[in-house]
Amino acid sequence: MNLAEEARVLDDAAGPRTLRTRTQLDWLESEGVHILREVAGECTNPALLFSGGKDSAVVLRLAEKAFRPAQIPFTIVHIDTGHNFPEAIEFRDRRVAELGVKLVVGSVEDSIKRGTVRLRRPDESRNAAQSVTLLETIAKYGFDACIGGARRDEEKARAKERIFSFRDDFGQWDPKHQRPELWNLYNARVNPGEHVRVFPISNWTELDVWQYIEREELDLPSLYFSHRRPVFRRNGLVVAVTHVTQPKEGEKIEELSVRFRTVGDMTCTCPVESDAVTVAEIVAETVHTRITERGATRMDDQTSDASMERRKKEGYF
């Protein structure tokens, strides 16, 4: 029996009807909404991490659609390294105001003042230090769940991550003893001091994210779109000139058309050369790219094959 015949048999059984086709984006969106509603149903004090980046913008959109017309039932949390791009901070504040939700900012600067983060050099990347501030923020507010926009396709260690991922009272991830996760029966139970990290877009790829941004006409920080910017080259990467990333001797400043594929801490996030100024052009570039998102843009992942796994065990997102 072919598909058309099968459809007719179905129609005969239940009366005439029209079934709209569900695309992969519909499937992913519905799964993400289901996960967020499970967090709201199972956890008492959940937080949603929102950095102003594209992945967290997608998660925020899913949360908006999951609960409307009601408010998003999560505290919005941002861990600010103090080295964020101003465009991302501006976007963060604008979205939070639009949604009328509560924003909590955990600041790495404060952790440095408290002495819980100690940098070897003043200009050392604060990316890894975010884990300390995140855990301090979770403890301070007593969050029992922390929702983030990490995806399994980003990195090998993340490929093994659960959707509801348990963290002990030191905030640590133990990849060898993860809770089994079956069907869509998520186990969010924790004791005081422990929490779960929840990843509603685990099953999305970079292309899915961009196609969803296109379909939902999501607003993003201007950094994601091609713009002229002074840059220099280091280890095969294009590095933006900022107050924390300056060229060393022999590294020449040039002005290029670039866009960011990920937006994180300024000290370790690099743009790529691109002329894509619209979401549709970015989707087209993403289809044809031959370099992974983190490979092209992250200085911190290239130190060793297992650098992400080690950072994740320490509590990194």
Next chain:
Amino acid sequence: MEKETTTVSQPGVLRFITAGSVDDGKSTLIGRLLHDSRAILEDQFAAVERASRRRGQDAVDLSLLTDGLEAEREQGITIDVAYRYFATPRRKFIIADTPGHEQYTRNMVTGASTAQAAVVLIDARKGLLPQSRRHIYLATLLGLSDIIVAINKMDLVGYDERVFLAIRDEVLRFGRGLAHSRVSFIPISASVGDMVVERGEHLTWWTGPTLLEALEAVDVSRSLLDLPPRFPVQLVTRPGLPPLVELRGYLGRLESGVLRRGQEVIVLPSGRGTTIRDIVSLEGSSEEAIAGDSITLLLGDQLDISRGDMIAGTFAPPSLTQSISARLCWLNTEPFEAQRRYLLRHTTRTVKARIRNIDARVNIHTLDRDQFVGNLAMNDIVHAQLALQQPIACDPYETNRATGAFILIDEVTNQTVAAGWID
């Protein structure tokens, strides 16, 4: 295209598991699928080239693409489920890469729980080993609709059709227990790349599909839409917000079947009947919802409904019961202890549960019911009777996976200790 909007929905996503042992070339097969469907990007490939060279291998070892954790790279085996993604113009694929060793039965059960299809690898030189048999049994136990047996390493048996046919017949002969799955066979060489994504030049006698074509053709939509509607309630919205000024909205995902505006439904466990006043999809008010949609339901009557309740069609409703007979796969390193207290999580409902009796052990090599002696320990699958403190609205797993599946959680450690599927 107009045809697509009026025909049965084809889900844009297929989830499948790969089963096979280290030596069957499973990681190589996944590497091949990802590489040939252009899901592997240059920097990932370069990293694998470097790693292959460090190990003194001449050719690029595609299996290095998938072994993510440090411990696995040290031991050269896969110890946990890893998820991989690739897409063709026809659909998106999610692979659950599950370990082959017997002690990791629980991981295969985990991977299979969300999958619709399984690719079971058999080494053409070795034929049907007990463990391949076990992989096929586990796939059928978990209710996978399609099992694709990929007979690998055809290059090492001279691409001999007779070898392929002999193994195929051997699998078909033990066919017991496979009644509910479609089983198909494909000869491949993952390391050379024959019949995985490309047809290759060596298997000229094979006229069937490549592995990727077979995966693209797996039809999973019909069975779910054909089932009676099941809507586990996730959350209840408070009234007072426009447009729900007077009504409560029931948030959840339709797990099976189709719901239409005006349709009569039953709410469980109360057993009260009502009608669907409106369906609010993520885009707004709509005429109908189909399996897989996350929606908000507005009902015709004010009823007392909360998280964990089930809204179902009036025809063939689920059974409401406090005692279930099920198969259990023990997942935890600590064996079952009768004096411990367990919670049973079924759809969105959590109830206290007790294992009243363990009737038999499932022999995963023969699917026979062996006498149960000793402990219920990690990786064991048993037939058991459970008593529940509160009723659940359930179906046999065989007819509805979403309402037939449950997990057990240790109330003290909060560990997920067992997976269960209702008889």
